[in-house]
Amino acid sequence: MKLIDIKNAKPDMRLARAVENASGMILYGEGMKLTIPIIEKFNSLDIDSVYVEGKSEPRLSRERYLGIADIAFSKISNNPLMNEIKKDFTEYINSLYE
């Protein structure tokens, strides 16, 4: 599931979460396939993001993520808790590229 900006919505994408109006009434159910008229309807309702099926592309490359983390942790590398957090973060980043 990924949350996308309505500008990036395309026909044939499937809603991974229902779209509701402000009072919680379901307008389009989970699993609904998007079409041009539906996307236009979202625009007219001022809905600017929706959850669709699929996995998002990572924001940065793996090397860039890990490089930033290395610098971020460079002043606290002798702290066990921070090393634990860094390990979790590295595992998370690696899992994005499997």
Place this chain on the structure above:
Amino acid sequence: MNKPSYADIKKKVERLSSLPTIPPVVTKILKVIGSEDISLKKIAEFISRDQALSARVLKIINSPIYGFPGRISSISQAVMLIGLGALKGMLLGISMFDMMQKTMIGLWEHSIGTAVAAKVIAAKVGIKEIEDASVAGLIHDIGKVALGICYPELYKNVIAVAKERDIYIVEAEEDIIGVNHAEAGSWLARKWRFPLSLVNSIEYHHNPSAKRPSMTIAIVHLSDTIIKMMGFGFSGDPFAHRIEQTAWDTLALTGEDLKGIFMEIEEAILSQETSIF
């Protein structure tokens, strides 16, 4: 350049809203935030009278910073959902947007990112006051803007020195101005009668153990560091702060929780990059 005295800095920061460099619209918002007899109803009326402000409020309330289900389309509804304290903080964040960008490129993204992270963590640890945590994330570094507005030349120097010497921005602030942004921010928050939890999370976001850390302080403390290690925005230096053990224990998160938190933050950032950031 000479260091200003502590008393002078405090006086200047507390009178910030009357400085000539503050845009009139911001002065107006700050006046509303700080007025003694403010109510939700009055704030709602004030926001509704200004179209641009209304649009910004709706945009932010519908963003992953809050993550309310469904779409919020009216100011009165928005105001009801988040409560007076969080609303004042949100208005402060919105009104400071341009000045944040001027003070430090990337500070707005850092602030929004911290707000998103705080919301995600608050939901994970299961506290009730999720909106208070997000808004605390949004304005935790407001003291940087305050110091930047009050001492533009000195603050430029702070940013340059932090970069040159590879030190934390907090260290450069203390070295060059004599007061750090966490303290300066707390003066403002107190002056504007923000709720105590908000004042405390601004004041102690870098050293939560100085106070017995409340959930909100601990959340902002962790969010600030997570968003830096994820490489989103810029807050004056690229270095994570050491997460204090007491704050970590307060949150009681597991490694798996943490990975889930990283994922949700990343998704929220990705989805909204074009609209609110």
